[in-house]
Amino acid sequence: MSDKASLAAVTSSLSIRPLTLRPQTYTLEQVAQHASADSAWVVVEGGVYDVTSFLDDHPGGKKILLKHTGKDATEQFHKMHPRKVLEKVAVQFLIGKVGDATGSGDNTVGAIENKVKKDTPEVVEQEQEQDDADSTYFGDLVPFGDPFWYQDWKSPYYNDSHRKLRAAMRRFTDEHLTPFAAEWDQAREIPPEAYKKIADYGILAAIAAGATGWPTEYAQGIPVPGGVDAADWDGFHNLIVIDEMCRCASGGILYGVLGGFGISIGPLRHFGSDELKQRILPSLLKGEKRSCLAITEPEGGSDVANIVTTAKKSDDGQYYLVEGAKKWITNGVWCDYFVTAVRTGGKGMGGISLMVVERGEGLTTRKMDCQGVLASGTTYVTYDDVRVPVGNVLGKENKGFQIIMSSFNAERAGIAIQATRFARVCLEESIKHACRRETFGKPLIEHPVIRAKLASMAQRVEVTHAWLETVVYQSTQYDQDTLTLRGGGTMALLKAQATETFEYCVREAMQIFGGAAYTRSGVGEKIERLYRDAKAYTIPGGSFEIMQDLGIRQSVKVAQIMGAKL
Numbered sequence: 190m191s192d193k194a195s196l197a198a199v200t201s202s203l204s205i206r207p208l209t210l211r212p213q214t215y216t217l218e219q220v221a222q223h224a225s226a227d228s229a230w231v232v233v234e235g236g237v238y239d240v241t242s243f244l245d246d247h248p249g250g251k252k253i254l255l256k257h258t259g260k261d262a263t264e265q266f267h268k269m270h271p272r273k274v275l276e277k278v279a280v281q282f283l284i285g286k287v288g289d290a291t292g293s294g295d296n297t298v299g300a301i302e303n304k305v306k307k308d309t310p311e312v313v314e315q316e317q318e319q320d321d322a323d324s325t326y327f328g329d330l331v332p333f334g335d336p337f338w339y340q341d342w343k344s345p346y347y348n349d350s351h352r353k354l355r356a357a358m359r360r361f362t363d364e365h366l367t368p369f370a371a372e373w374d375q376a377r378e379i380p381p382e383a384y385k386k387i388a389d390y391g392i393l394a395a396i397a398a399g400a401t402g403w404p405t406e407y408a409q410g411i412p413v414p415g416g417v418d419a420a421d422w423d424g425f426h427n428l429i430v431i432d433e434m435c436r437c438a439s440g441g442i443l444y445g446v447l448g449g450f451g452i453s454i455g456p457l458r459h460f461g462s463d464e465l466k467q468r469i470l471p472s473l474l475k476g477e478k479r480s481c482l483a484i485t486e487p488e489g490g491s492d493v494a495n496i497v498t499t500a501k502k503s504d505d506g507q508y509y510l511v512e513g514a515k516k517w518i519t520n521g522v523w524c525d526y527f528v529t530a531v532r533t534g535g536k537g538m539g540g541i542s543l544m545v546v547e548r549g550e551g552l553t554t555r556k557m558d559c560q561g562v563l564a565s566g567t568t569y570v571t572y573d574d575v576r577v578p579v580g581n582v583l584g585k586e587n588k589g590f591q592i593i594m595s596s597f598n599a600e601r602a603g604i605a606i607q608a609t610r611f612a613r614v615c616l617e618e619s620i621k622h623a624c625r626r627e628t629f630g631k632p633l634i635e636h637p638v639i640r641a642k643l644a645s646m647a648q649r650v651e652v653t654h655a656w657l658e659t660v661v662y663q664s665t666q667y668d669q670d671t672l673t674l675r676g677g678g679t680m681a682l683l684k685a686q687a688t689e690t691f692e693y694c695v696r697e698a699m700q701i702f703g704g705a706a707y708t709r710s711g712v713g714e715k716i717e718r719l720y721r722d723a724k725a726y727t728i729p730g731g732s733f734e735i736m737q738d739l740g741i742r743q744s745v746k747v748a749q750i751m752g753a754k755l
């Protein structure tokens with residue numbers, strides 16, 4: 190059985206037992222008496238585990254587990270397992286705790302008690318209040334493991350509503366995304382019930398809100414995550430939602446949630462007719478229907494101005510017939526609505542329209558086999574004379590190119606946020622690993638070559654994050670048109686910067702983890718997955734090369750218009 194299969198086999202049979210009594214306390218001397226195959230106990234993080242029945246099933250082998258029974262094996266345990274093994278697998282063997290362990294904080298017993306307590310809504314609420322109260326210091330406090338303002342450094346950008354959202358999103362990600370990242374990657378999809386849970390928590394509405402405001406009219410009955418007042422919603426709330434979700438370390442989950450929906454919802458919301466919006470937005474925000482953005486074609490790549498998919502108007506002017514194909518369309522296989530770029534006029538950017546093609550006769554989708562972001566459903570779409578009512582055009586006929594450009598800006602912002610946090614996850618995981626893993630008689634962190642790698646990662650991550658915040662701040666000060674025109678070049682360069690940083694950091698993290706990140710499970714699981722996902726950040730949404738070129742070209746053009754002395 191493969192490692193992954195063995196972990197899945199072990200975890201699938203488990204459920205957390207409610208602890209109705211306080212756990213039994215044992216001394217280390219008592220634990221020492223259980224060091225044989227007849228009775229095998231092991232201590233991890235203050236918790237006492239009776240693994241006698243697990244010896245034969247242990248994926249790492251019976252011998253090594255037996256060797257560590259009868260004693261505290263916390264250090265060895267953490268070198269060999271990702272944290273989720275403790276939280277998801279070991280839980281069933283927990284029989285008590287050591288000495289006078291308090292059962293709180295990092296202690297496993299406390300964590301498990303918390304897990305059980307979480308079942309009641311009152312405790313969830315209490316936890317939220319606690320999180321908010323504790324928010325001066327937030328997270329694991331790993332250096333550079335979170336943005337500066339999480340660790341009591343001052344920032345002009347954030348207020349209490351941002352802190353509330355941060356706590357809510359962290360909890361949601363820890364409980365509903367991170368534990369399933371490997372499973373969904375392997376299954377190549379986010380299960381429908383999980384997608385619905387994400388919608389019910391208000392995350393799809395939050396993505397639709399973006400930096401432009403909560404979509405109150407279409408989000409009836411959907412909560413604002415973290416209990417944030419809808420009227421307060423701004424670009425930093427959007428940043429926090431995406432940034433925190435990325436801690437699950439899966440581009441597949443992020444693209445699965447917002448790779449298709451998130452980039453199609455802006456054009457729909459801002460350029461759709463009232464009829465269209467009333468008809469489709471509520472079901473999209475509730476996760477009952479799904480939409481994607483279909484622009485890229487098999488022949489064209491990033492050359493949007495030259496797309497060849499056509500939409501011919503009927504003689505009575507009531508509908509179009511769409512003919513052509515789109516490739517690398519995120520979420521497409523699951524979608525009901527395809528926001529599609531089509532040629533309705535002559536050559537070049539002046540002949541392009543954007544319209545909502547609804548799944549039906551003539552439209553077929555096929556899942557593509559790609560390198561990474563496996564849970565996101567990268568799709569090949571074919572249109573064979575698909576009938577589209579004229580009311581489904583977004584904006585005006587032949588004016589689609591401008592809408593595409595403005596939506597690219599939002600898409601690039603989303604990609605930059607994701608890439609920056611994924612780079613940070615690589616850094617955080619690498620620092621934790623370097624502190625735990627020993628080679629040549631000392632922890633990795635004591636090797637100068639490793640510290641140099643961590644330093645270079647931290648420098649890049651923090652610079653990129655600071656630039657990201659500066660750009661997000663502009664979204665709280667200027668309207669979208671101004672941002673697209675004046676900020677388009679900057680956004681392109683920020684996308685290039687963030688994705689290059691991600692690629693750099695995941696490469697360095699791979700080297701620090703070595704074989705552990707070359708395997709699809711175990712302590713390096715997140716890094717292994719992100720390494721496969723990284724190219725889905727430097728290529729789509731405008732490749733790195735195109736971004737660099739556009740970034741300078743557009744910035745020079747804007748500067749000329751504004752009277753720069755060039």
Ligand code: HEM
Nearest residue numbers: 192196238248249253254257262265269274278279710711
């Ligand atoms: C409560 C006790 C323990 C439980 C529930 C447990 C569970 C597991 C699980 C589920 C895996 C598969 C991990 C994966 O595929 O991601 C694993 C692997 C492994 N375990 Fe344990 N384990 C325990 C204690 C220990 C101890 C004390 C050691 C001693 C060093 C150990 C050594 C290993 C090794 C060497 C592997 C293989 C790692 C790899 O493939 O990279 N385990 N264990």
